[in-house]
Amino acid sequence: MKKSSIHLLLLLGWIALGTALRFTNLESKPPWSDEWATLVFSLGNSFRTVPLDQVIELETLLSPLQLNPAQQTQDVIHHLLTESTHPPFYFVVNHWWLKLFSPDVGLVSIWLGRALSSCLGIVAIPVMFGCSWLLFRSLIICQLAAALMAISPYGVYLSQEARHYTLVIIWVIFSLTFLTIAVRHLGQQKSISLSLVLSWIVVNGLGVATHYFFCLTLVTEIVVLFGFWWRDFRKNPKNILNNYWSKIYLAIIGTIISCSVWIHTWRSIPDNQLTSWVFNENPLAQFFEPILRLLVWLITMVFLLPIEGVADWVSIASGAIILALLIWLVPTWIRNFKQNQKLQSINLSTRVLWRFVLSAIALILVITFVFKADLTLSARFQFFYYPVILLLFSVILSIYWQQPNQKNYWFKPQGKKVIGITILMGILGSLTITNNYAFQKVERPDLVVPVMIEAYQQVAPQTPVIIATLHQTHGQTGEMMSIAWQFQELIKQNRLDFQPQFLLIHQPEKDLTIASSILQQAISATPSRGATAAIPRPFQLWLVNVSELNNLEQFQCNAETNFKRKTTGYRYQLYNCRE
The missing domain is CATH 3.40.50 (Rossmann fold)
Known part of the structure; x- marks a missing residue:
């Protein structure tokens, strides 16, 4: 069998595994208020039809969840922009999805409402594979990136929510790919094509139209670009006026224009009661809590075991196993990362991604501690750098693939056994999610x-x-x-x-x-x-x-x-x- 056919079959296997994990027990978890918001607005309905200050029947309270074929796309946009704090793109797509597969009458299906997010989570698997190829030209890294996206507990968690996070993650992957390609052209003093500039602008515009927190991705990209801009400026101030920088300036200006249409809605968000819970904390009073939460969210992107809805000893044992695994693996991760930096074909891309992760984490901590809006309170807010963590981890794991397993040193983290353990832990973590032993709903x-x-x-x-x-x-x-x-x-x-x-x-x-x-x-x-x-x-x-x-x-x-x-x-x- 040809090598290309083997890689195709392997990719299809990751897609099948990711599909199975995302659709397992999809309807079993109780819906919560944010999911109701997604479904009500996607149906083109309004929460304001529910009477206040009077006793109402159960059917009246659930009436915004009734399917109504008369509702149109403009109803979705109107109710969303007047009653919520989110941009409309995902809700419009979900509106079409629900209209396509729902009956004409009755209450909306929770399974169907979550299925779109699950399908988009599955789409992210081949997207991750393709973008990894553009960045690294290594099929091993591509397969590892697709595998991690398929089995990531954090990814499965977001895929089983009737929310817009899996769609915006796809835009994050594309935008980061365009960023890395642009930086690669800078290193070669070559201008990126106009089609790439336009694609980058469109993706960034769609990202913001899907979730306003996509702006965190854009801010982080600007920080990364500024580092390379400053490098060229220090070498020769005339460098920043060259044609290859002018195309990047064009991408930045186009992105700002595409985002400017939302300025009038952004201004109301800090004072909106729907988002006030983010500002209720005083992170400085508990300095280490946000940092610890952030570390936990990072770990769950790859490793997770039952910690909720189980006996205390099970939670403690799960934490101990993960901690022991990290102590065992982290030193070799660092060595492998340094070794990867010696490979010219991978060095620049990993530098961009590594700078992006560090800048993203710094941005979260600045917003949390300086602006007192604690973005570590919720795992889902970490979506804007989540794909980068998987990409960097794929690069690190690719070195293990090339190492032989030494039978006399079974206790050392080396060779393909580390990849096997990682994939096994990822699957166990995803099954933890699907069986509701972690990332339980905010309301029970x-x-x-x-x-x-x-x-x-x-x-x-x-x-x-x-x-x-x-x-x-x-x-x-x-x-x-x-x-x-x-x-x-x-x-x-x-x-x-x-x-x-x-x-x-x-x-x-x-x-x-x-x-x-x-x-x-x-x-x-x-x-x-x-x-x-x-x-x-x-x-x-x-x-x-x-x-x-x-x-x-x-x-x-x-x-x-x-x-x-x-x-x-x-x-x-x-x-x-x-x-």
Whole structure:
């Protein structure tokens, strides 16, 4: 068999493996508020159709998830730009995807909503292979890069979210490839082609139109380019006026123009309540926590074992195994990287990528510590340098491929056994993700609903159940949708004989006065004139993520101390409201 055929079959094998990992248990994890935002806006619907300050039925709360063939692309863009903080490109693509594969009626499919992200994660595998070839001209590095993209636990995690990260990762890979090619031409004092400049501008524009944090990629690229610009300037100031630099200037100007259309929306993001959680931390008070989190996210891009939803000893053992593996491997990684730097065909590309990673990490730390917007709080924000980590790791592993395995030194990290161990650990890490033993959802309604059902059966069977929360943005609507969806699934399976009702109490800014008044009117046995009709008593009242409102005893609503719980994303307390 020809060598090219072997490499093609191997690439197809990585694609098949990546596909299997990304679609395993795709629908099993509970959706959370950010995924609801993706689906609601992709359908062309609005969160504002959900009534506030009044008790509503489960179907009413889930109504924005209803498929509506009448909704068009312009509805997606309008609702997204007026209610959210994200650019529209992915949501428009997802709108077409859902229209193509969904029935005309009913609630949206969670599996279908996540499948587009999974498919884009699969597309990233051959994209990684092709771009690696353009950068290194080494089929070994190409295969390793494709393999790591296929089995990366971090990549599988993002691929199983109904979000836009896998699409923007593809734009990151392309943009980094254009950057490296441009720097290579600088070293040869050759001008890049106009078609590459235009392609670079288009990719950068699409990247920003997919996720605003793609701008972190652009800023990091500028930092890398400035290093080479300064090198040429120091040699001879006239160098920076040469034709090969002018094409790069053209790419920068074109990118700035393509990004400028979003300036009016960027200005509102720092003050938007949807993003305020990033600014709530004081990273300087806990200096080492952001650095430790960043290190953890870097490790999960290649290695991961069960750490959530398992016994403590399993989490500890998983951490110990990964730590031991890193101690065993890191010294030889460093040696291999230095050895790769001696190869002229690889040296420049790895220098660009290495500078990019260091600049990206420095950028995150500056934003975190100087601007007090902690970008280490979420793993998904690390997407803009994630492909570079895999590329650099592929280069390091390529040296192992050329080393013979020495039987007398089995304990040393050398030869193909290191690649085998890496791939095995990657697969185990991805299976950890697909079985929900790591990177669990930010909200866990699947743990909340069983407690509510248990309370219904034990405390006051056959009485209405009201679930109330404070509302500021569609984020809180999404949190309640997650609970409602869990109830809906049980009802569809005929495993539940009651439907809860919901009350979203709008809380303007941080003023609790109006919110308290609305809740008191709703639960009062004799509501004031003009207020919403009181809820028929007796009933069970769950306050979810509400810690500031109290003194409900005066309205004959007594707290059930056995049902005050806290889990990921939710704090909830049961009150039994008597007649």
